Amino acid sequence: MKTILAIHTGGTISMSQNEKGEVVPNAENPIAKEATIINGQVNLITDELFNLPSPHVTPSVMLQIKQRIDRAVTEGVDGVVITHGTDTLEETAYFLDLTQTSDIPIVLTGAMRSSNEIGSDGLYNFQSAIMVAATPESQGKGALVVMNDEIHTARYVTKTHTTNVATFRTPTFGPIGVVAKGKAQYFQELIQQGTCDIDHVDDNVFLIKAYAGMDGTLFNAIATPETKGLVIEGLGAGNLPPATLPAIEKLLALRIPIVLVSRCYNGVAQDIYDYEGGGIELTKMGLILCQGLNGQKARIKLLVGLSGGLTGDRLKAFVSNAIS
Numbered sequence: 580m581k582t583i584l585a586i587h588t589g590g591t592i593s594m595s596q597n598e599k600g601e602v603v604p605n606a607e608n609p610i611a612k613e614a615t616i617i618n619g620q621v622n623l624i625t626d627e628l629f630n631l632p633s634p635h636v637t638p639s640v641m642l643q644i645k646q647r648i649d650r651a652v653t654e655g656v657d658g659v660v661i662t663h664g665t666d667t668l669e670e671t672a673y674f675l676d677l678t679q680t681s682d683i684p685i686v687l688t689g690a691m692r693s694s695n696e697i698g699s700d701g702l703y704n705f706q707s708a709i710m711v712a713a714t715p716e717s718q719g720k721g722a723l724v725v726m727n728d729e730i731h732t733a734r735y736v737t738k739t740h741t742t743n744v745a746t747f748r749t750p751t752f753g754p755i756g757v758v759a760k761g762k763a764q765y766f767q768e769l770i771q772q773g774t775c776d777i778d779h780v781d782d783n784v785f786l787i788k789a790y791a792g793m794d795g796t797l798f799n800a801i802a803t804p805e806t807k808g809l810v811i812e813g814l815g816a817g818n819l820p821p822a823t824l825p826a827i828e829k830l831l832a833l834r835i836p837i838v839l840v841s842r843c844y845n846g847v848a849q850d851i852y853d854y855e856g857g858g859i860e861l862t863k864m865g866l867i868l869c870q871g872l873n874g875q876k877a878r879i880k881l882l883v884g885l886s887g888g889l890t891g892d893r894l895k896a897f898v899s900n901a902i903s
């Protein structure tokens with residue numbers, strides 16, 4: 580029988596609705612108690628590591644989850660399930676994906692409806708995630724996100740709806756598998772990418788979204804030596820309004836790495852356009868094009884690379900998300 584560690588961290592999956600209809604955290608996690616339902620099919624160990632709404636999750640919390648997984652690997656567990664709030668679930672999932680040190684399945688799940696709401700999806704998603712973690716084919720796939728009968732890769736999944744249970748989607752590429760009546764089935768291979776083990780996190784890595792008529796105001800506000808990195812969600816294939824360029828030059832002169840992704844929901848950033856502020860000019864200036872990641876994922880990747888001590892071409896190779 581497989582031994583699976585369930586790490587609970589909080590989120591709606593562990594919350595309840597009160598008599599006023601407000602969703603509130605519980606002192607005791609109802610999901611952790613319900614877990615006994617699945618015992619018998621797997622040997623389930625439970626660790627209530629945090630009880631945080633996911634907007635309270637920081638890179639330092641992510642690092643503590645990673646360290647708990649690393650300990651579990653040395654203890655010989657076969658897989659890990661992490662319950663997490665959905666708002667920042669994709670960021671924690673990608674952090675764990677990038678910093679993993681073994682090939683055991685790491686499966687994140689959550690809920691859109693709290694534990695006592697009609698049609699609550701928490702226990703169902705939790706059970707699916709456990710089954711996926713116990714499936715031999717889940718090994719070596721990095722961190723996975725299991726919600727609403729779909730299996731997504733941490734690298735590309737994103738939350739797309741504020742309340743719908745089908746909120747987690749993988750734009751452009753689609754999910755890599757499904758869960759059908761408790762059984763995991765895969766139908767896509769994930770191309771492997773590099774990982775970077777870290778023992779601390781350097782933050783002050785910012786994320787700024789571009790918009791029509793943007794100027795340098797927001798970029799000037801972070802032009803300080805404390806800033807360690809910046810991700811810009813550019814327009815279309817990866818372009819910026821010309822009025823941003825002087826402020827961006829200033830950040831580059833401070834040797835702050837700047838990563839460029841697209842603010843589009845689908846597709847990858849590319850240096851196609853040759854006009855003032857176009858992707859060709861931006862990459863010539865030294866911005867690092869990152870292909871296929873959304874802004875929040877690119878920020879996690881830059882933060883992990885910087886925390887792992889990568890600089891120059893090694894940082895560029897890691898963050899550009901190139902297939903290697």
Ligand SMILES: NC(=O)C[C@H](N)C(=O)O
Nearest residue numbers: 590591632633664665666
């Ligand atoms: N569905 C959820 O879990 C949303 C909640 N606000 C959280 O991320 O903690």
